[in-house]
Amino acid sequence: MKLATKLAAIAVGSALALGASACSPSSSGSAGGGEAAGNVTLDWSFWSQGDEGNKTWEDLASQVTAKYPNIKVNLTTAPFSDYFTKLQSQLASGTAPCIVSMQSLRLPAFAKAMTPLDGELAKAAGFTASEWDAGALKALQSGDKQYALPYGLSTMVMYYNKDAFKAAGVAEPKDGWTTDDFVAAAQKITKATNKPAFGQSFSDLHMSAQLLAYNGAKPVSSEGKLQMTDKTFEDSFAWYSSLATDKKISSVPASSSDVPWGEQQFVAGNVAMAVDGSWNLKSNVTDAAGFNVGVVALPQGPNGGGTFSANSGFGISSTCKNKTEAAKAIGVLTDAQSQMASAASGNIPARTAALPAFIDALKKDIDPKNPGYSEQVAQVTKDSSAMAVPFISTNNWDAVTKLMAQQFQQAYTGKSSPADALNNVQQSGAK
Numbered sequence: 001m002k003l004a005t006k007l008a009a010i011a012v013g014s015a016l017a018l019g020a021s022a023c024s025p026s027s028s029g030s031a032g033g034g035e036a037a038g039n040v041t042l043d044w045s046f047w048s049q050g051d052e053g054n055k056t057w058e059d060l061a062s063q064v065t066a067k068y069p070n071i072k073v074n075l076t077t078a079p080f081s082d083y084f085t086k087l088q089s090q091l092a093s094g095t096a097p098c099i100v101s102m103q104s105l106r107l108p109a110f111a112k113a114m115t116p117l118d119g120e121l122a123k124a125a126g127f128t129a130s131e132w133d134a135g136a137l138k139a140l141q142s143g144d145k146q147y148a149l150p151y152g153l154s155t156m157v158m159y160y161n162k163d164a165f166k167a168a169g170v171a172e173p174k175d176g177w178t179t180d181d182f183v184a185a186a187q188k189i190t191k192a193t194n195k196p197a198f199g200q201s202f203s204d205l206h207m208s209a210q211l212l213a214y215n216g217a218k219p220v221s222s223e224g225k226l227q228m229t230d231k232t233f234e235d236s237f238a239w240y241s242s243l244a245t246d247k248k249i250s251s252v253p254a255s256s257s258d259v260p261w262g263e264q265q266f267v268a269g270n271v272a273m274a275v276d277g278s279w280n281l282k283s284n285v286t287d288a289a290g291f292n293v294g295v296v297a298l299p300q301g302p303n304g305g306g307t308f309s310a311n312s313g314f315g316i317s318s319t320c321k322n323k324t325e326a327a328k329a330i331g332v333l334t335d336a337q338s339q340m341a342s343a344a345s346g347n348i349p350a351r352t353a354a355l356p357a358f359i360d361a362l363k364k365d366i367d368p369k370n371p372g373y374s375e376q377v378a379q380v381t382k383d384s385s386a387m388a389v390p391f392i393s394t395n396n397w398d399a400v401t402k403l404m405a406q407q408f409q410q411a412y413t414g415k416s417s418p419a420d421a422l423n424n425v426q427q428s429g430a431k
Contacts, residue, residue: 038070039070039071039072040070040071040072040322040325041072041073041074042071042072042073042074042097042098042099042320042322042325042326042329043074043076043097043098043099044061044073044074044075044076044097044098044099044100044101044314044329045076045077045078045083045086045087045090045097045099045100045101046075046076046077046083046101047077047078047079047080047083047101048077048078048079048080049077052345052346053345053346053347054075054077056341056342056345057075057333058075059341060332060333060338060341060342061073061074061075061333063332063337063338064328064329064332064333067328067332068325068328068329068332070325071325071328071329073099073329073333076097083101084103084106087100087110091113091317094319096113096317096319097317098316098317098320098321098322098323098325098326099314099315099316099317099320099326099329099330099333100114100148100314100315100316100317101312101313101314102114102140102147102148102312102313102314102315103310103311103312104139104140104309104310104311104312104390104391105204105205105310105391105393105397106393106397107140107142107147107148108142108224108392108393108394108395108397109395109397111142111143111145111147112318113317113318113319114147114148114315114316114317114318115147115315115316115317115318115320115323116145116146116147117146117147117148117149117315117316117327117330118145118146120324121316121323121324121327122146122327124324124327124328124331125149125327125328125330125331125334126331126335127146127149127331131336131351131352131353132149132150132350132351132352133150133153133350133351133352133385135153135155135309135311135385135388135389135390136150136152136153136154136309136311136313136350137149137150137350138390139154139309139310139311139390139391140311140313140315141390147315148312148313148314148315149313149314149315149330149331149334149350150311150312150313150334150350151312151313151314151333151334151338151339151342151347151349151350152279152311152312152313152342152347152348152349152350153278153309153311153348153349153350153355153381153385154277154278154279154309154310154311154312154348155277155278155307155308155309155381155384155385155388156205156206156209156210156275156276156277156278156298156307156308156309156384157275157276157277157278157281157295157296157297157298157307157380157384158173158182158273158274158275158295158296158297158298158299159263159266159273159274159275159276159280159293159294159295160172160173160272160273160293160294160295160296161266161269161271161272161273161289161291161292161293161294162291162292162293162294162370163291163292164189164193164197164269164272164291165185165189165272165294167192167193168188168189168191168192168193168272169188169192170185170188170189170192172294172296173185173294173296173299174296175296175297175379175380175383176297176300176383177296177297177299177300178299178300178301179213179214179239179299179300179301179304181299182273182299183243183247183249185197185273186198186243186247186249186250186272186273187247187249189272190248190249193272195251195270195271196244196248196249196250196251196271197249197250197271197272197273198243198249198250198251198262198271198272198273198274199250199251199261199262199263199264199265199266199270199271199273199274200240200243200244200250200251200252200253200261200262200412201253201259201260201261201262201263201274201275202253202256202259202404202405202408202409202412203259203260203262203401204219204391204393204397204401204404205277205308205310205391206262206263206274206275206276207240207275207404207408208308208391209275209298209307209308210240210275210298211233211236211237211240212236212304212305212306212307212308212389213298213299213300213301213304213305213306213307214236214239214240214300214301214304215232215235215236215239215301215302215303215304215305216232216303216304216305217230217232217233217235217236217237217305218233218305218389218392219233220392220393220394221392222392224392224393224394224395225394225430226394226400226425226426226429226430227426228422228423228425228426228429229422229423229426233422234418234419234422237411237418237421237422238418238419241408241411241412241418241421244412244413244414245411245412245413245414250271250412251265251270251271252409252412252413253405253409253412255409256405256406256409257405259405262274262275262276263275263276263280266289267288267289269289269290269291275298277310278348278380278381278384279347279348281295281348281362281377281381282346282348282358282361282362282365282366283346292370293370293373294373294376295373295376295377295380296376296380297380297383297384297387298384305387305389306384306387306388306389307384307387307388307389308388308389308390308391309385309388309389309390309391310390310391311350311390313334313350314330314333314334315330316330334350334351336351336353336354339351339353339354339357340354340357342354343355343357343358343361344357344358344360344361345361346361348381355378355381358377359374359377359378360374362374362377394429396429399428399429400425400429403424403425403428403429404425407421407422407424407425408421408425
């Protein structure tokens with residue numbers, strides 16, 4: 001799915017808790033959960049995965065019925081840019097689906113409208129935590145409660161143009177490289193090509209992950225409070241802004257509406273490096289780029305804090321009348337067999353046992369035209385997952401991201417100081 005839409009932020013008001021069930025049993029159901037008497041149809045909402053991806057999930061929905069003949073899952077999709085707005089309206093109007101697809105960045109705003117997957121529901125879903133990537137599970141928790149089971153593993157990594165590095169006489173980066181290595185490579189490539197080597201961003205995960213890698217800076221505290229005027233964050237943002245203002249090695253978004261600037265410029269061949277999510281390891285980037293793509297873990301500073309993760313998964317709305325059946329369905333949608341099928345279609349899996357299927361798909365589809373890519377992905381997945389930190393957002397993250405786009409574009413172009421830009425976001429975003 002397109003990264004620009006994938007990370008579109010949606011704020012949700014207190015009306016979320018008012019929704020009623022959209023689970024419609026074809027015979028009488030039991031309100032509030034438990035076994036329904038007779039057949040049950042569960043509505044399931046998801047953002048569009050494209051024709052191939054949607055077909056994969058439709059097939060998996062049919063597997064629910066194959067295992068549980070009394071349960072039918074009705075999948076509906078919407079563009080990612082509309083998905084959370086639509087879900088907000090459904091929850092407020094009493095038409096919410098039983099099974100909801102949730103992104104970790106949006107979870108703080110929706111958690112009160114969802115049901116924790118613990119106790120009997122976890123048992124119904126066949127959930128065993130040890131079978132999953134720990135970071136993927138953590139990203140979909142709130143207050144130590146698991147609100148969704150992940151279908152994918154998403155960390156932020158660095159994509160680079162192998163051809164551009166070779167032409168500039170710069171050695172390809174390897175996991176374990178530093179921010180000094182990154183700057184040195186960008187300077188050499190910028191000089192050789194006479195254009196900035198790095199695609200800058202003010203997208204929440206993309207920029208923040210690189211700041212975290214620089215000195216451990218986080219835009220939001222563990223309590224969900226905005227902290228952009230924290231000294232550590234100020235220092236990292238000043239360094240990041242200087243890539244454009246002082247070092248002249250980064251391409252700056254043309255306007256505050258160009259949220260996916262870095263990755264778009266990378267795919268177009270205008271820059272040699274850009275931060276993007278692991279969800280694109282077998283999709284947009286490798287398919288659209290007209291050059292050989294490499295991938296490596298984010299460069300770390302002396303006090304680097306790793307990389308951010310932001311996962312997506314499936315949970316249950318709080319007003320679902322058939323919670324046990326919904327949990328059983330989610331168990332099928334995320335079981336080992338389903339994760340294998342999802343991995344083969346391009347989703348990097350959250351279940352550790354399914355990762356080899358994803359790598360095998362890369363060997364078959366990508367390696368013939370980009371030798372060694374699957375080996376790089378296997379390494380970066382291992383290294384990035386080991387140092388991944390779940391991204392924590394605020395309840396008004398939509399408003400914050402809009403402020404970030406407006407203010408940070410000014411800082412990157414030198415029209416305002418990094419400190420002033422951060423203070424403006426903090427003062428307005430913390431309200």
